[in-house]
Amino acid sequence: MTSIAWSQHLIILPILLPLLIGAVLAPINEARHGLKFGINLLSTATTLALACLLLGLVDNEYWQDGIGVYLAANWAAPFGIALMLDRLAALMLLLTAIIALVALIFSMKRWARIGVHFHSLFQFLLAGLNGAFLTNDLFNLFVFFEVMLAASYGLALHGYNVRRIRAGMQYVIINLIASFLFLIGVALIYASTGTLNLADLGARIPDLEADKLIFLQIGATVLALVFLTKSAMWPLGFWLPGIYSAASPPVAAMLVLMTKVGVYAVLRVWTTAFSPEAGAAAGFGLDALLIGGLMTIVFGTVGMLASEDGPRMAAFGAIISSGTLLTVIGFGDAALLEVGLYYLLGSTLATAAFMLLSELVDRIKTPGSTLLAVTMEAFAIEDKPEEPVGVGIPGSLAFLGLSFAGCALVITSMPPLSGFIAKFGMFHAMLDLTPASGTVSALVWTTMALLLLSGLAGIVALMRFGVRSFWVPDDIVAPRLNVSEAMPVLTLLTLCVALTILAAPTLDYLNRTVLSLSNPTGQSTRVLGEQPIIRPAMEANR
Amino acid sequence: MMEAVIAIAIGVLFGSGIWLILRPRTFQVIIGLVLMSYAVNLFIFVMGRLWTNAPPITLEANVDPGLIADPLPQALVLTAIVIGFATTALFLVIMIGARGLTGTDHIDGEETDS
Numbered sequence: 001m002t003s004i005a006w007s008q009h010l011i012i013l014p015i016l017l018p019l020l021i022g023a024v025l026a027p028i029n030e031a032r033h034g035l036k037f038g039i040n041l042l043s044t045a046t047t048l049a050l051a052c053l054l055l056g057l058v059d060n061e062y063w064q065d066g067i068g069v070y071l072a073a074n075w076a077a078p079f080g081i082a083l084m085l086d087r088l089a090a091l092m093l094l095l096t097a098i099i100a101l102v103a104l105i106f107s108m109k110r111w112a113r114i115g116v117h118f119h120s121l122f123q124f125l126l127a128g129l130n131g132a133f134l135t136n137d138l139f140n141l142f143v144f145f146e147v148m149l150a151a152s153y154g155l156a157l158h159g160y161n162v163r164r165i166r167a168g169m170q171y172v173i174i175n176l177i178a179s180f181l182f183l184i185g186v187a188l189i190y191a192s193t194g195t196l197n198l199a200d201l202g203a204r205i206p207d208l209e210a211d212k213l214i215f216l217q218i219g220a221t222v223l224a225l226v227f228l229t230k231s232a233m234w235p236l237g238f239w240l241p242g243i244y245s246a247a248s249p250p251v252a253a254m255l256v257l258m259t260k261v262g263v264y265a266v267l268r269v270w271t272t273a274f275s276p277e278a279g280a281a282a283g284f285g286l287d288a289l290l291i292g293g294l295m296t297i298v299f300g301t302v303g304m305l306a307s308e309d310g311p312r313m314a315a316f317g318a319i320i321s322s323g324t325l326l327t328v329i330g331f332g333d334a335a336l337l338e339v340g341l342y343y344l345l346g347s348t349l350a351t352a353a354f355m356l357l358s359e360l361v362d363r364i365k366t367p368g369s370t371l372l373a374v375t376m377e378a379f380a381i382e383d384k385p386e387e388p389v390g391v392g393i394p395g396s397l398a399f400l401g402l403s404f405a406g407c408a409l410v411i412t413s414m415p416p417l418s419g420f421i422a423k424f425g426m427f428h429a430m431l432d433l434t435p436a437s438g439t440v441s442a443l444v445w446t447t448m449a450l451l452l453l454s455g456l457a458g459i460v461a462l463m464r465f466g467v468r469s470f471w472v473p474d475d476i477v478a479p480r481l482n483v484s485e486a487m488p489v490l491t492l493l494t495l496c497v498a499l500t501i502l503a504a505p506t507l508d509y510l511n512r513t514v515l516s517l518s519n520p521t522g523q524s525t526r527v528l529g530e531q532p533i534i535r536p537a538m539e540a541n542r
Numbered sequence: 543m544m545e546a547v548i549a550i551a552i553g554v555l556f557g558s559g560i561w562l563i564l565r566p567r568t569f570q571v572i573i574g575l576v577l578m579s580y581a582v583n584l585f586i587f588v589m590g591r592l593w594t595n596a597p598p599i600t601l602e603a604n605v606d607p608g609l610i611a612d613p614l615p616q617a618l619v620l621t622a623i624v625i626g627f628a629t630t631a632l633f634l635v636i637m638i639g640a641r642g643l644t645g646t647d648h649i650d651g652e653e654t655d656s
Contacts (some may be wrong), residue, residue, distance in 0.1 A: 009595055134619050139618055139621070143578075143621065143623075143625070146625050146629065149629075150628070150629060150632060153632060153636070157636065157639075159642075160639065160643070162643050162644055162651065163641050165636065165639055165640045165644065165651065166640070166644065166650065166651035166652075168636060169636055169637070169640050169649065169651065170649070171570070171637055172632070172633050173563070173571060173575070173633070173649075176575055176629055176630070176633060177563065177575070177578070179625075179626070179629065180578050180579060180582045180626075181582075183582045183583055183585075183618075184586075186586075186618070187585055187586040187589040187615070188589065190589055190590075190614065190615065190618075191589040191590075196614075275627060408608070
């Protein structure tokens with residue numbers, strides 16, 4: 001091969017584009033927020049289009065085996081950094097782009113303007129997220145995690161008030177310590193296997209000597225601690241409710257996505273390194289994931305019952321969702337994982353929608369914004385953003401009530417929306433796990449009972465919240481809602497409905513995803529076999 | 543011998559770091575984080591084995607790889623130092639902001655009543 005197809009570069013664009021746009025946005029004066037917002041919107045929309053395109057290409061086997069490989073700087077795989085785009089990565093890119101776009105539109109009228117550099121940080125966060133999904137190299141994953149986290153520190157503190165800075169400080173410390181652990185894990189894995197490329201790692205593990213295997217397992221455990229801190233597994237997830245409920249709503253919606261990055265990283269490393277083909281290391285630590293996931297569901301359920309305000313409830317919803325996913329990964333079963341990923345889509349969309357919605361619902365209680373006034377004073381912003389005027393939407397109370405019901409249905413997995421299909425499918429797959437003799441193991445029963453209980457607790461908690469918000473008889477004021485604030489919530493809910501209606505094609509896609517995930521040998525051959533381009537001049541030098 | 547010295551050094555640094563990050567004052571926490579980052583950087587470096595008088599890169603072809611130090615941990619540690627430095631600086635900014643807004647340097651943003 002002497003030249004590269006242009007379409008190959010599409011793989012790295014979801015990282016490069018936000019990175020460049022973020023840099024371009026930084027020097028533009030904050031007073032021109034219209035322009036900044038426009039550029040940001042354009043870039044995010046382009047990322048969404050790119051994600052759709054990549055998903056289409058990957059699923060139509062445009063690249064061999066449905067895996068696109070991009071060799072950064074034209075270095076062959078274990079020596080350079082390889083980006084790998086498979087069906088799972090493409091799906092996560094799409095999910096990220098969707099939530100980013102709606103969160104951005106939501107922030108247009110108010111939230112983007114209460115501090116500086118919102119748009120740059122937003123783009124950097126997007127770059128970090130996309131990079132973490134695409135990379136196939138552990139150290140590169142660390143770098144993208146840091147890009148993502150550094151941007152998220154800024155965004156979480158965006159609009160700087162006492163509550164945010166208290167929660168933000170703890171968030172930053174936890175993540176700094178997690179980063180150090182990440183490095184230790186990476187170093188141990190390098191010391192024991194001599195590689196950091198995931199595909200290469202997967203190929204080397206079956207032949208690893210026993211004494212090195214122990215080092216690798218310690219390294220992987222330390223690494224898992226980091227990923228599980230991000231995905232808020234009990235007892236590592238105590239930081240999450242504080243920062244999620246303190247952050248501004250569009251940022252909180254993006255943070256919901258970040259717990260899924262942790263889950264994604266666990267899934268990626270475990271399906272590559274500790275697959276059933278990994279010899280002595282096969283299935284390492286899955287039991288811990290399973291138990292941890294179950295404990296997380298319990299923690300989230302109790303927290304959900306105990307919390308009173310919307311964002312906090314959504315935060316515990318995200319914890320329950322993480323716990324469910326970790327449990328699903330812990331079972332290590334392909335059919336279950338397929339439905340688990342379907343659950344991930346629905347629950348992420350609904351939790352993000354709920355984050356956005358709860359701020360709108362709060363306006364019923366506090367017309368005007370006391371919070372905004374405090375932050376503006378602290379930041380000395382003279383250019384006061386106008387109160388959400390413009391095109392208001394009619395029947396705002398009815399809209400809020402119905403959207404709230406929609407979110408609640410998905411989060412608590414009640415019929416008829418996607419949450420129900422996901423949970424039903426999970427039960428089905430779990431019962432199928434049992435051997436032919438027909439006895440269902442106690443573990444499966446426990447898991448099913450916990451999942452049902454978490455749903456029940458969710459219903460109780462959300463209903464209480466709904467009743468207190470919408471059915472209070474006295475002084476209820478229909479808030480003014482802007483189209484740019486109602487639309488994002490509506491879009492996310494429409495997507496949840498679409499996910500329900502299109503459940504069959506979605507599950508088909510996920511089936512192909514899981515099939516490709518459970519073939520790590522195929523993946524490593526694909527990544528390691530990608531040939532760099534040899535230019536004639538280089539050829540002459542040989 | 544050299545291994546033991548390095549291992550003890552990493553252990554002492556990390557241990558002190560852990561003790562400090564559990565303290566209630568932000569200044570202690572940040573010093574703890576810095577100590578931990580030193581320990582981690584040393585750790586990565588050591589994971590490429592300890593070498594003396596061996597170049598990491600050579601231009602000669604067909605050299606016995608046993609005579610060359612592993613260049614990768616050195617590259618990793620360089621990246622880790624830069625990133626650790628940047629994130630610590632970021633934390634310093636947040637720390638100063640917290641001191642200004644809450645009026646205390648307690649990690650929770652408020653004094654406990656003890």
